[in-house]
Amino acid sequence: MATGLHKSDFQNPVIRWVDARLPVFTMMQKEYGTFPTPRNFNYFWNFGALAMVNLVIMIATGIFLAMNYTAHTGMAFDSVERIMRDVNYGWLLRYAHANGASMFFIVVYIHIFRGLYYGSYKAPRELLWMIGVVIFLLMMATAFMGYVLPWGQMSFWGATVITNLFSAFPLVGESIVTWLWGGFSVDNPTLNRFFSLHYLMPFVIFGVVFLHVAALHITGSNNPLGIDPKGPQDTVPFHPYYTAKDSVGLVVYFIVFAVLVFFFPNLLGHADNYIPANPLVTPPHIVPEWYFLPFYAILRAVPDKLGGVLLMFGSIAILFVLPWLDTSPVRSMRFRPLARPFFAVWCLCFLVLLYVGGKPPEEPFVTIARVATAYYFLYFLVILPLLGRLERPLPLPESIARPVLRGGGPLPAGAMSKPMEKA
The missing domain is CATH 1.10.287.980 (plastocyanin oxidoreductase)
Known part of the structure; x- marks a missing residue:
């Protein structure tokens, strides 16, 4: 019987048949099953996985919202109201997407602050950190364009103020603003451009996240002590230890998300965005x-x-x-x-x-x-x-392993290395 170059070790015949021809299951087992992970992660390390879950939620809800949204200045506001009132569970999709953006930034901000505190940007993880900053910038661009789509007062005037900032650059500023607008004011071409880019950007983010995770699995994860694993005694397989721990964090995340969506859906929004965009009336505070x-x-x-x-x-x-x-x-x-x-x-x-x-x-x-x-x-x-x-x-x-096995308490003097040891 002919065999390929890859021999699958899975027992299930269907999985083994697929894996022998396309070793996706072997890759998943290596990267998310047996992958050696520092044994002292705390719950701050949950937020990377939560960010990935949040990205999937945003993409899924965004696709269904796009099916019912009309990117036209005369119909955008009404199409959002139609989603809220007439589309089956449209209110849920819209609130989950809008509040999902806030949850995404909360999770990512905590993820960044954790990296700053524990030094996750230091060698050899410099490129991993820089890719993360790129993801943050792409998130900000995507969120800004998404905020314009409901075409309320704050959407219109926020787009006007923020895009006008580029006019401050000498020589090229005015040309950049005209290019962003697609004309000489925030109007229908602007809305169409922002809608197209807002739909595309999450998939770009997904691709950069893939690079982020690939870089992480090359350099390995940092940990609360900031020291590298010295051997197998310092690590555990990712599954089932951290899949279980991430599951606990995921349950808490969904509870907070559900409370926000079902009880306080407009808590983090602005009331003026429920007023249709009017270029002749400037809000008192943009x-x-x-x-x-x-x-x-x-x-x-x-x-x-x-x-x-x-x-x-x-x-x-x-x-x-x-x-x-x-x-x-x-x-x-x-x-x-x-x-x-x-x-x-x-x-x-x-x-x-x-x-x-x-x-x-x-x-x-x-x-x-x-x-x-x-x-x-x-x-x-x-x-x-x-x-x-x-x-x-x-x-x-x-x-x-030493502080972990001692329950995190103080270490004896003999268990310490030199004060300025390279971390």
Whole structure:
């Protein structure tokens, strides 16, 4: 009997027949079954899997919504209302998609903050981190274009304000804005372009996520201690240990998601978006969705338009070079007592920017935004590089297994390695 190059070890005859010809099951078993994973993950490591689940939800609900949406300025608002009122379970699809965007950003923000705290951007995971930043940028672009589609007041004026920011760039700014609009104002060509791109971008994100996971499985996962596994005693197979742990996180995630969708579906939206877009009536206070507010606050903190735009984009671009800005040889802040309070203040400043971004551009909010913006950049450009040279980290454990087997308690002096051991 003829056999191929790959011999499948699965017992089920159907799976074995398919796997011998297309070894997808072997690949899944290798990457998500027996894949060695640090044995000390905490629940912050659930959020990567939750982000993937959230992406699938957004794609699935978005496909069904697109079947009933009309990308025309004269009919877009009414088509969304028809989805809510006349399409079977259209209200559920729309609320799940709208609140799914908020849940997506909540999950991703926690995922990013976890990476910042535990040093997941350090060698050898620099490219993994940079791909993650690309995913974040694609998410922001997709969410912005999706916010325009309901064609309410905040959709129209948000699109007008944000796209006009590109006019600040010398020479090419006006041409970029005209290209984005498809004309000389936010109108039907703009809506068509945004709808087409909004439908396409999640599939692009899915492809980049595939690269993100592939890079992760090459370098291996970081862990709360920030030290590399020293042997088999430091790892466990991904399944069933972390599939069970991820399942617990998934149940909690769906409970929160369900409460948001069924009880508070408009909690994170803006009331003005239930008013049809009117180019002749400007809302008293134009704000983007909540997950853009920290960057919107940075934009408004600078009186110069071009300076504000550059700082807004720079606040994300700086994450690309973070692996080289942090000069400490130790990954996890669990062993960096001096870095922890500075990071806590940075997180506080991010939340402050989130708050003041939703407030009118008046005092004291403008001054608060400027102080928080200054610390945001000071942390990355000054504090982290200096801490790497001045800070004396705590001693690192010899292995992952030692503190795990001791129940996470303090280690004896003999179980410590040198303080500045390369993590």
